[in-house]
Amino acid sequence: MKFSYVNPTLIQFGQQQIAALSDLIAKDQKVLVVYGGGSIKKNGVYDQVAAALEGFDWVEFSGVGANPTIEVLDQAVKICKEQDIDFVLGVGGGSVIDGVKYIAASAVYDGEGWDIPTGKHTITSALPIGAVLTLPATGSESNQNSVVSKEATKQKLPFASPEVLPKFAIMDPDVMKTLPQRQLVNGLVDAWVHTCEQYLTFPEGALVQEGYAEALLKTLKTLGDNFENQDDAWRANLMWAANQALNGLIGSGVSQDWATHMIGHELTAAYGVDHARSLAIVQPSLLRNQFAVKKAKLEQMGKNVFGLEQTDDLAEQTIQAIEAFYHSLEVATQLTEHGDDKAAAIDNIIGKLEAHGMVALGENQAITLKESREILEHAVA
Structure with a gap:
């Protein structure tokens, strides 16, 4: 560090x-x-x-x-x-x-x-x-x-x-008491992915940053599981967790990803998808695309956040748990706003990524336009 x-x-x-x-x-x-x-x-x-x-x-x-x-x-x-x-x-x-x-x-x-x-x-x-x-x-x-x-x-x-x-x-x-429920869901998902972007990379021995990220993820998971039981404590914990997820602390001295955000921004710009929901669409497909390099951290997240047992398929179980978390909040994990032409939609997003210089993304700069296309192939319904 x-x-x-x-x-x-x-x-x-x-x-x-x-x-x-x-x-x-x-x-x-x-x-x-x-x-x-x-x-x-x-x-x-x-x-x-x-x-x-x-x-x-x-x-x-x-x-x-x-x-x-x-x-x-x-x-x-x-x-x-x-x-x-x-x-x-x-x-x-x-x-x-x-x-x-x-x-x-x-x-x-x-x-x-x-x-x-x-x-x-x-x-x-x-x-x-x-x-x-x-x-x-x-x-x-x-x-x-x-x-x-x-x-x-x-x-x-x-x-x-x-x-x-x-x-x-x-x-x-x-001030959150009068917010539409959709906006509260978006805030929760946004904070979740912000934390993941600084955590789901590879083990670096940064015990404080990784432990704090896991605490934030467990907090957000608890809030999501109790979404129907919003009280003063629920609101205060969401507001503070979202702040701590991206105030610079958990990302200090560790590798960060942000590819989910860069691809998600293009979905929002092109199709008007809510920012947080664009992240939920991209992230599971991206994690599977980068499975080999993220496997150890996915297993760590599975054990320390979701309480899963160590198995040969723990990393895949963790991705499924993330998807289930989104679905429990009625957040989709595939893009449906693109119209009838999937190929044209993907070409559109890839063209935007290339035009904006987003040609080497992720913590290893290994997500080229080829990988982004593969991610979108799985993320676009």
Whole structure:
């Protein structure tokens, strides 16, 4: 293990924590509050934020949807530049917070914002940002990662920079009470796959990271098994587990995969599949495709997460257990949104992967376009 780890995001966790906003942003900063489709006005979150920002100079921007597009986000960037915004506050789930990161970085850049995810521009500064989390899933509230889309070209690309790490994240589990059940399922699955991407590689002797990843997976499995029995503890544990799955800790000093995400992004961009559900579609097929190199870790997961006995087919049993977990949440493990032409759908996704430079994926960079095609052959219904 060799790594450098720091996470400066202040976490304000627990019920009725939104009021702490007034102490977390300087009174002399002009604030842009960014949110999604307006659900925060129905569930009381908007009113709580407005009350906390009483006496502040703030404006708002709404309409950031799932898989945030630069066509929408660039409108907020324009507001930042024209109104001399000092601080950007995202109130929402991972999509809103990812969008805020793009807004904050683009607001201090003179070129086209899309230069950021394409790699043409390296972020060297950004407006400071904060987050009020309303949907646990991505961990975006305390990491440096973001994924944004370009509707015009059906592209979905990631970027990362320590400059866009939120200064603080307010995490009140009560805000989850009014969320649609589908979104809660998505959050659980997303956190599960985030953990797997940093764990299901090969044994490296990183006992803390591997043990913590297993604890998170067991937590998420328990929450999934008790999905119908949601109480305060259930909500708090999901919100915290999703944060810990991608705050950088369990991935420090170990190999990481992320091929499931890169292929899944293309399914979302092309067919509008929910992000988490695209991951569930890709992951089992990918694990079988990379079975030989992942076998030892799959066996470890089978024993330590699912409580399976050591057998000759333990690794395959583990993949089946993962599939069963998804199915128990009514999450599909094959793509059905592609229309009638399976071959054309696969060619489309492979073409997108090639165009975006995703030609050597996985912890060993061994998933070439050939392997991606084989994975899709099994993942597309």
